[in-house]
Amino acid sequence: MQVLLVGLFVAAVSASDVSLQEFVSSNTQFSASVYKRVSKTTDGNFLVSPFCTETILALVQSGCKGETAQEIVQALGLPLDQAKIEASISAVLPALTQTQNYTLNMANKIYVKSDFEINPQFKNLARDVFGTESESIEFGRKQKAAQTMNAWVENQTRNKIHNLVSPQDLNDRTKTVLLNALYFKANWSQAFPVAYTFNNNFTLLSGEVIQLDLMRHYQKHFNFVENTSLKSKFLELPFEGGQASMVVVLPNRKNGLVQLERQIDKVFMAQELSKETVTVFLPRFKIETTTNFKSVLKKMGVNKVFDQSQADLSGIAGKKGDLIIDKIAQKTFIDVAEQGVEAAAADYYLIALPLSGPPKSIKMFKANHPFIFYIKIHGVIVFAGRVTNPTA
Structure with missing residues (x-):
């Protein structure tokens, strides 16, 4: 797929480090909340990027006022202080993106109806803190508007996400469309040898057994833990460099996914992983998902921003009630294979331990039944999802 110095010194924690850790905390909570809602309304495999939605909504609330802003802040678990929100974003975006x-x-990107003039202060904040551009567009010209927005998404995701916006979603009354695009590609710190991939059984939630290819690592060192309270195994597969990794959470029972998902808050919490010798079996899989985040957010208590009689986005443009959010859609894609991972979203490491002899205990991690996974960078959950059928 594509993370100790000992001595006498005075350590100083930078403000950006504190802001990053605060963001990690809120991101973990938000990721669990999103997963919980999506899993209840989605059958089979799915992939979401809570991080995408989190960042674009943090921007939107910067242009909201009163209870409209409060609802978003509470759902995201962000601090009430706008300066702290901006500090968190300013810390996390460079930390995640500045690497080789x-x-x-x-x-x-925010597309706003052409007869609305964007507040210059909001436009500057969007550009300088969030790296977001805003653009006026004529939603009434539905076909052209959709083509314009979809072309932007395709370009940002290296042609992995297509047709996010449908012309049927747009009309003269459409006032705002939020787009967030995320493209991630990384190689495993240690690739799965292609020659080790073999055909084996995979048991679906229905009990049906299918045949598919399982990638394999034989007695390698990975961060691993068996969580007895969650009745599951956690395996961390690092990407090159160590800042990013994929965590795979495998229920002990072949039909244990549903029970595990009921405790998703605990699943996404930091686990006490330790370096172990593990033989790993993991299927290759691809997932593409479209998620209506407006529905998800309403279930999380975000309502006013969608209601013309209550929405106050006057910090973005117009006055209270002039501007509402019509659509928040996210489309995601991931491809997991021997060499690494390629993933995209549009929102509308391995240290070998020296062995002095045979390993004392070899752990087995055989993902031959449904599991949860998430990709994190510097502790931030960027993608999360589940695999119930790798061939679907």
Whole structure:
């Protein structure tokens, strides 16, 4: 796929480090909330990027006022202080994107109805803090508007996400469309040898057994833990450089996914992983998902921003009630294979331990039944999802 110095010294924690850790905390909570809602309304495999939605909504709330802003802040778990929100974003975006070990391209864009003039202060904040551009567009010219927005998404995701916006979604009354695009590609710190991939059984939630290819690592060192309370195994597969990794969470029972998902808050919490010798079996899989985040957010208590009689986005443009959010859609894609991972979203490491002898205990991690996974960078959950059928 595509993370100790000992001595006498005075350590200083930078403000950006504190802001990053605060963001990690809120991101973990938000990721669990999103996963919980999506899993209840989606059958089979799915992939979401809570991080995408989190960043674009943090921007939107910067242009909201009163209870409209409060609802978004509470759902995201962000601090009430706008300066702290901006400090968190200013800390996390460079931390995630400024690296040569993997590719992470992220872009936000806000399209606003052409007869609304964007508040210059908001436009500057969007550009300087969030790296977001805003653009006026004529939604009434539905075909052209959709083509314009979809072309932007395709370009930002290296042609992995197509047709995010449908012309049927647009009309003269459409006032705002939020787009967030995220492209991630990374190589495993140690690739799965292609020659080790073999055909084996995979048991679906229905009990049906299918045949598919399982990638394999034989007695390698990975961060691993068996969580007895969650009745599951956690395996961390690092990407080159160590800042990013994929965590795979495998229920002990072949039909244990549903029970595990009921405790998703604990699943996404930091685990006490330790370096172990592990034989790993993991299927190759591809997932593409479209998620209506407006529905998800309403279930999380975000309502006013969608209601013309209550929405106050006057910090973006117009006055209270002039501007509302019509659509928040996210389309995601991931491809997991022997060499690494390629993933995209549009929102509308391995240290070998020296062995002095045979390993004391070899752990087995055989993902031959449904599991949860998430990709994190510097602790931030960027993608999360589940695999119920790798061949679907």
